[in-house]
Amino acid sequence: MNTLLIALATVLPIASSSSDGYLLALLLAGPVGGGVVYWMIYRYYRNTDKTHHFEAETRVETRPATGSDTKVNSIRGTRRRAIPGRNDGDHRTRVRRF
């Protein structure tokens, strides 16, 4: 059931984008759903995505964060739902060192 929802979630935006999209979505739903099923079972057995969550599972004591916030720009009428290149949740992805 979950798989079905994931597959539909992948396909529905395509379907709603145009009337031709309906046909494309129809063609894609099966293969996408099958691929999702394959990947989910594979991951459940092989656990290739698992590592120690040291960020959460280590005792850490922090001092209050300091810093500054400076307004540099405003954007009008963007269709983006988030800042481009948002990475505040990807703690392990390194950015440039200074």
Added chain:
Amino acid sequence: MNGPYVQQPGEGQPTPGAQPPTQPPAGHTQQHPPVVPEQQMQAPHTAQQQTAQPSAPAQLPHQQQGAPAPAAPQAPGHPPPGQQTPGQQTPGQQTPEEQLADLTGATTDGLREVDTSNQNLQDGVNRCPRCGATDIQLRASSGMLMCLFCRHEWSEKQFDQNKLGNVPISDLRGTVIGTGAAEIQADVNEIVTMKCSGCGAEVVVNTAEAMSARCHWCRHNLTVNEQIPNGAVPDAVLPFALTRDQAIERIREFTNKRKMFADRTFRKEFRPENVAGVYMPYMVVDANASVDAVGEGEVQTRQYTRKRGDKRETVYDADVYRVERHLDFMTDDLTLESSAERADMNTLVNTNNIINTILPFDTENAVRWNANYLNGFSSEKRDQDVSHLEPVLENQLLSIGRSRLTESIRNYGRGVRWEAERINVRGTRWVSMYLPVWLYSYYHTERGKNMVHYIAVNARTGETMGSIPVSHGRLWIAAITSGTIIEGAAIAALVATL
């Protein structure tokens, strides 16, 4: 520029918005992003329109003035030897139990080594304190050493990591390491010759393979307890607390949930009784560090729909801020693989990530070295020194620092894009440790590729993780079957909407 923003302890978020009258006059900069509830519609700001590109990263962070620049920025790493905090000497007489506090050890390259060897033990015959026998083994169900002759149970003293350097983590400066974590000498003679105090014979043990040997003449068990600079004797050891039977049960439970798509040969050959108790080598690190991060964050100011052709679409207005953050923090017992082979976690060729996943251990309960803890178990040797692991530590500290900054950027509903970061390690404390793992290994060949699949059980917490080879044929059948069902459902859904 702006004054620094300081988060109050316990404060959930920077409390912008409701700006106090002390706020500097309105301009192009504000101290804090205003609070704009994400879904709330608001009249567009007309006053602050700027010509800059909406998403162009404004300036390079190092050109910024008024950044939260940490005082006296040091190169990441460790201060020179001269900069170590004085006043940590513990003069006077020490009992053997207090020798961990002995800081008079050698100082080389800014490293301070603290002798952690167990002075109560020697290389050779170490007897049961009650009956004098030498056949001693760990009893996992009690976590104690047990004399196999008289059943007396006892345990080594708890290893107090805080005694290394004798300071809390917040006062750590430079690098303090236990002698068990000292640099490995390539040319060390791993063959140790011990004199049997039972009969006077000489007994030879190759410490590359074992830490104990039996005297051929009088049958006494002799153990190696001196720290040899080959990585074989760590500062501390965390004894097994889960029995073999308990481990077998966990492994069975894990595989029972993963039967249907498991490789057929794996299922046929599955023998959880073959699980092996292995002490794996780690460095357990305390660190006193700070992280700086700079980037841009966006706060939504308006959400509305507009017409585009014959369709309506949702669009947003947002304010863009330059975000700079500095965080001081301390980590306690961060645990790093100290074997190069185990640290390699390329899931395409090995399953070492499985063993990594069962971390953490209750490393605070580790005890001082006694080779008898290893009897009946196998162990892997450390081959990585502190200098090899410093980049790994810095990487993990950066990840921890970044994760702890999340709280301070909550108001950026449209998120933050970090562009540059910096780690400054003020002080570290390194202890090498053996940690107990029940390990089931399955050697699997698939399309000419060999891989060892592990199922690992944390022998303290019982946390279990594993890799089960799959039957690709069965997976394909499942994929095609569900694909077909989904296709059918999609067609039905489309038909219903027509």
